[in-house]
Amino acid sequence: MKHLLSTEDLSYADAIRILDTAEEMSAVGEREVKKLPALRGRTVVNLFFEDSTRTRISFEAAAKRLSADVINFAAKGSSVSKGESLKDTAQTLAAMGADAVVIRHWASGAPHRLAATDWIDAAVINAGDGTHEHPTQALLDAFTMRRHWSRLAGTPSAGADLAGMRVAIAGDVLHSRVARSNVWLLRTLGADVTLVAPPTLLPIGVEHWPCSVSYDLDETLAGGVDAMMMLRVQGERMNASFFPTTREYSRRWGFDDNRLRALDSLGLKDTIIMHPGPMNRGLEISSAAADSPRSTVLAQVRNGVSVRMAALYLLLSGDTRGPATPTAAYSKESH
Amino acid sequence: MAPQQQDTGSTGAYLIRGAAILGGPAEDLLIRDGVIAARGTDLGNAGDATVIDAAGLVALPGMVDIHTHLREPGREDAETVETGTRAAALGGYTAVHAMANSNPVADTAGVVEQVLTLGRTAGWVDVRPVGAVTVGLAGEQLAELGAMADSRARVRVFSDDGICVSDPVLMRRALEYVKAFDGVVAQHAQEPRLTAGAQMNEGAVSAVLGLTGWPAVAEESIIARDVLLAQHVGSRLHVCHVSTAGSVEIVRWAKSRGINVTAEVTPHHLWLTDELVRSYDPVYKVNPPLRTDEDVQALRAALADGTIDVVGTDHAPHPSEHKECEWAQAAMGMTGLETALSVVQHTMIETGLMDWAGFARVTSTTPAAIGRLADQGRPLEPGEPANVTLVDPAARWTVDPSKMATMGRNSPFAGRELPGKVVATFFKGHPTVLDGELNTPYRWLPDAPGSAGAPAAGRA
Numbered sequence: 001m002k003h004l005l006s007t008e009d010l011s012y013a014d015a016i017r018i019l020d021t022a023e024e025m026s027a028v029g030e031r032e033v034k035k036l037p038a039l040r041g042r043t044v045v046n047l048f049f050e051d052s053t054r055t056r057i058s059f060e061a062a063a064k065r066l067s068a069d070v071i072n073f074a075a076k077g078s079s080v081s082k083g084e085s086l087k088d089t090a091q092t093l094a095a096m097g098a099d100a101v102v103i104r105h106w107a108s109g110a111p112h113r114l115a116a117t118d119w120i121d122a123a124v125i126n127a128g129d130g131t132h133e134h135p136t137q138a139l140l141d142a143f144t145m146r147r148h149w150s151r152l153a154g155t156p157s158a159g160a161d162l163a164g165m166r167v168a169i170a171g172d173v174l175h176s177r178v179a180r181s182n183v184w185l186l187r188t189l190g191a192d193v194t195l196v197a198p199p200t201l202l203p204i205g206v207e208h209w210p211c212s213v214s215y216d217l218d219e220t221l222a223g224g225v226d227a228m229m230m231l232r233v234q235g236e237r238m239n240a241s242f243f244p245t246t247r248e249y250s251r252r253w254g255f256d257d258n259r260l261r262a263l264d265s266l267g268l269k270d271t272i273i274m275h276p277g278p279m280n281r282g283l284e285i286s287s288a289a290a291d292s293p294r295s296t297v298l299a300q301v302r303n304g305v306s307v308r309m310a311a312l313y314l315l316l317s318g319d320t321r322g323p324a325t326p327t328a329a330y331s332k333e334s335h
Numbered sequence: 336m337a338p339q340q341q342d343t344g345s346t347g348a349y350l351i352r353g354a355a356i357l358g359g360p361a362e363d364l365l366i367r368d369g370v371i372a373a374r375g376t377d378l379g380n381a382g383d384a385t386v387i388d389a390a391g392l393v394a395l396p397g398m399v400d401i402h403t404h405l406r407e408p409g410r411e412d413a414e415t416v417e418t419g420t421r422a423a424a425l426g427g428y429t430a431v432h433a434m435a436n437s438n439p440v441a442d443t444a445g446v447v448e449q450v451l452t453l454g455r456t457a458g459w460v461d462v463r464p465v466g467a468v469t470v471g472l473a474g475e476q477l478a479e480l481g482a483m484a485d486s487r488a489r490v491r492v493f494s495d496d497g498i499c500v501s502d503p504v505l506m507r508r509a510l511e512y513v514k515a516f517d518g519v520v521a522q523h524a525q526e527p528r529l530t531a532g533a534q535m536n537e538g539a540v541s542a543v544l545g546l547t548g549w550p551a552v553a554e555e556s557i558i559a560r561d562v563l564l565a566q567h568v569g570s571r572l573h574v575c576h577v578s579t580a581g582s583v584e585i586v587r588w589a590k591s592r593g594i595n596v597t598a599e600v601t602p603h604h605l606w607l608t609d610e611l612v613r614s615y616d617p618v619y620k621v622n623p624p625l626r627t628d629e630d631v632q633a634l635r636a637a638l639a640d641g642t643i644d645v646v647g648t649d650h651a652p653h654p655s656e657h658k659e660c661e662w663a664q665a666a667m668g669m670t671g672l673e674t675a676l677s678v679v680q681h682t683m684i685e686t687g688l689m690d691w692a693g694f695a696r697v698t699s700t701t702p703a704a705i706g707r708l709a710d711q712g713r714p715l716e717p718g719e720p721a722n723v724t725l726v727d728p729a730a731r732w733t734v735d736p737s738k739m740a741t742m743g744r745n746s747p748f749a750g751r752e753l754p755g756k757v758v759a760t761f762f763k764g765h766p767t768v769l770d771g772e773l774n775t776p777y778r779w780l781p782d783a784p785g786s787a788g789a790p791a792a793g794r795a
Contacts (some may be wrong), residue, residue, distance in 0.1 A: 085656065085659070086664075087658055106663075107661035108534075108615075108662065108663065109615030109661065109662045110662075112614070112615040113615055113616075113660075113661060115664070117659075130545050130546075131545035131547075132385070132544055177545060203541070203548075204538060204541070204542060204548060205538050205539035205541065205542030206542070209543075
């Protein structure tokens with residue numbers, strides 16, 4: 001694995017390896033000194049062409065816990081906003097000796113361009129590109145689901161997948177890189193995925209995806225769901241007639257208090273409620289749902305750091321064989 | 336098989352020995368003083384003529400491109416009339432229609448005459464300016480179509496290509512108005528609201544890639560409207576770069592109703608599909624976008640059966656900085672003049688769908704007829720203008736954009752091995768291309784006053 005660009009082309013073995021490595025990284029986060037020297041002397045650039053404080057600080061925390069040097073490059077207010085091309089930016093970072101570029105871009109495929117061209121020879125991690133993919137978000141979601149699924153089964157997370165887990169993803173699938181990355185990764189890990197959205201917010205061609213599609217959230221819940229993931233919906237979509245009003249959207253496709261109660265009456269006592277954040281409380285998710293014990297929103301944020309540590313470690317350590325053992329690498333290095 | 340040029344002096348006479356005319360049996364062609372002087376199985380002694388051994392070569396009427404972007408005036412960093420027409424000659428063309436989306440837009444007699452003059456100064460092919468339908472391509476007000484028609488450029492093809500004439504009333508008026516001078520409106524069929532921000536064909540691949548879709552219906556709905564308008568007002572419509580199977584069905588229906596419509600397909604839409612977009616390499620970004628294999632097969636069948644009348648390159652050179660960027664930032668368009676013949680040979684002839692006579696029909700005879708070019712697309716017979724292309728159909732070559740004459744390096748065929756190579760191009764009896772290399776341009780005599788569009792014969 002040279003880059004992490006998408007989950008569509010992520011193999012089962014690599015996915016499990018990242019998740020297992022993230023479990024080890026998570027243990028580091030619980031220690032008093034939350035730091036490993038694994039990437040000492042390596043430079044990680046956070047190249048953000050789109051504002052995303054959450055994702056950037058998550059990657060920044062991950063890189064710093066691995067002792068990498070971190071450079072934050074925000075396109076706004078920089079030479080990029082004055083017309084500098086992606087090519088020139090990439091070549092500049094290459095000249096400065098970046099070992100990894102974590103790129104967030106409003107244009108779908110921008111990370112692929114960095115990886116496919118000779119502009120820069122660093123490892124490229126896609127931190128969200130347009131409406132294409134957001135692979136580390138899907139990996140942290142899968143990590144969160146796997147812990148839940150394993151705990152229910154009474155087995156350890158490490159090495160496990162999501163076989164048999166029923167996952168529903170509801171919201172603006174059309175414009176969601178989170179939905180795409182989750183569909184591919186969850187399929188690879190053996191989960192059964194149902195997308196729930198108004199027909200206007202599903203892409204033409206969704207029928208070819210390895211998942212089910214529903215227009216009816218209540219029917220999907222009644223069919224049984226182990227993880228309910230709500231996607232952020234921009235209220236402005238109503239101005240382009242994707243739905244009539246935010247209230248109608250919320251009634252039909254939002255996870256409101258009635259649906260929260262319905263989980264209990266349907267006997268779905270172990271169903272978790274997920275959201276990648278930031279949430280529009282009262283639109284796609286009610287406050288009661290977001291704050292309920294079922295909610296994994298904060299666990300997702302926490303797990304994000306572990307998963308991003310794992311991705312950075314695996315791409316930069318050069319360790320491409322077997323399950324990664326960063327703590328072993330640490331002890332070897334310290335001799 | 337390279338022709339042997341025997342330099343017997345620059346007399347302007349050429350004897351082409353043993354060429355398969357339109358792929359038929361080998362015959363000789365004698366070119367003298369800008370016309371085909373004789374055709375026969377053994378024209379005997381060459382006399383003062385330069386002999387070209389054309390054994391194994393196919394002789395075709397010089398190709399006519401109905402759809403070329405030469406970029407000049409305005410974007411001379413992308414292409415000039417000089418470089419674009421060099422590329423055209425190397426590609427086997429003797430005439431190109433220069434689209435109107437230059438800067439300034441070719442929407443006045445002055446600009447179309449400027450483009451005409453640039454073309455004649457270059458001298459590699461006939462440059463036929465296309466006039467804009469609306470002022471500034473803005474889609475609001477008719478340009479002075481009559482003035483362009485009456486100008487020295489004798490414009491007959493009008494198009495806002497790059498932008499659709501989407502206003503139905505304006506389109507109706509344009510179709511009606513050009514009847515006064517036997518013009519044709521060449522429509523870029525793209526419903527603008529359905530394609531706002533569109534990046535690629537809308538379908539299975541765009542769903543995965545997260546790129547905004549350009550749905551087939553946005554093309555088909557405009558074509559359906561326009562053929563009905565053409566029928567209603569009894570005018571002549573040309574549909575640029577048809578790209579979908581559904582569009583083919585609509586054009587077929589229109590022709591069966593007797594509607595006066597012609598349709599064009601690009602070489603790239605005859606071969607490439609949206610699967611290539613998975614690379615996010617903007618060299619595959621084009622408008623209309625690459626479609627699916629089902630569309631490709633329908634377009635090939637339609638070109639073979641005559642539903643689609645012509646191949647137009649939509650040659651669209653761009654400076655490299657407009658392609659070396661994110662997909663969404665990249666310009667739309669591909670070069671095509673120097674690969675068109677090979678791509679059509681690969682997709683249509685080597686598949687058995689079409690023979691070389693059919694090739695001549697779709698690349699020369701019919702495009703010349705649509706553009707009302709009297710001395711192009713003519714039969715290779717005595718007395719006809721000597722616009723002739725010699726092709727080695729057995730040649731194989733690998734596309735290297737850095738070696739092309741066009742300034743554009745944006746060929747989607749880069750690295751592919753293609754069949755067929757242009758060996759020689761004769762434009763008005765003068766070899767613009769010999770031995771597969773550029774020779775010298777044709778030199779127009781200064782225009783006599785009032786001799787619009789009817790220049791004197793050139794000298795070699």
